[in-house]
Amino acid sequence: MSEENKRVVVVTGAAGALGDHVVAHFSKRGERVVCWDLHAAGHGKLVEDKERSSVWQQQVNVTDAQAIASAAASVREQLGPIDVLVHCAGGFRWSKIEEIGTDDIDFLVDVNLRSSLYVVREVMGPMKSRGHGRVVLISSRSTLKPGAGEGAYAATKAGLNALVSAVADEVKGVDVTINAVQPSIIDTEANRQDMPDADFDSWVDPAELASIIYGLCPAEEHPINGALLVVAGRT
Structure with a gap:
């Protein structure tokens, strides 16, 4: 596959446990992958990853609309149109509603919902024109039946679900799709540290979740649009 025929894939939260697996899954299959993350190299500029071929780093704050617009413009200028967006950036806070601080509410709204609105807005117009x-977003199974302490988190992820459903209706008639995966607890080092007594074998394998995400992003015309796909761990 020639370089110009390889798709351009943007992965947000690329330095996170899931994002890293998503980057690996796409790059190993010949895609050109751009890693957007607060901890990435580049300070807003697009720089080649020295350790991985067909991977670029770009430091981007996905809660900053102007930073997203600037980063996307750099991608389009240097690599071409963005073909795929996988929005892995997000965050979690556990708290009973009467105890949650304003800072934590702002954090959840910003990283889970506001960032989703910004990145989808940035890519959707050009995708529809072409x-x-x-587009794949990361929701949560907790939106189906939130437990105690998950109210604020689940509310922001439920907003993400609404975004997927609405935009999916807006792109009918063109080969543009937007879907979300709704995993239960993902098996990450951070989650293991937070819940050391849990049954890790019952959690979602991030590599398997990355494979499912990849399956929602085929190059050929794709009928699945507006799906909220529950991904449960082994029980």
Whole structure:
């Protein structure tokens, strides 16, 4: 596959446990992957990853609309149109509603909902104009039945679900799709440290979740649009 025929894939939260697996899954299959993350190299500029071929780093704050617009413009200028967006950036806070601080509410709204609105807004217009694009967001199974302490978190992820459903309706008639995966607890080092007594084998394998995400982003025309796909761990 020639370089110009390889798709351009933007992965947000690329330095996180899930994002890293998503980057690896796409790059190993010949895609050109741009890693957007607060901890990435580049300070807003697009720089090649020295350790991985076909991977670029770009330090981006996805809660900053102007930073997203600037980063996307750099991607389009240097690599071409964005074909795929996988929005892995997000965050979690556990707190009973009467105890949650304003800072934590702002954090959840910003990283889970505001960032989703910003990144989808940035890529959707060009994708619709070109008649092709794939977007996958990361929701949560907790939106189906939030437990105690998950109210604020689940509310922001439920807003993300609403965004997927609405935008999916807006792109009918063109080969642009937007879907979300709704995993239960993902098996990450951070989650293991937070819940040391849990049954890790029952959690979602991030590599398997990355494979599912990749399956929602085929190059050929794709019928799945507006799906909120529950991904449960082994029980």
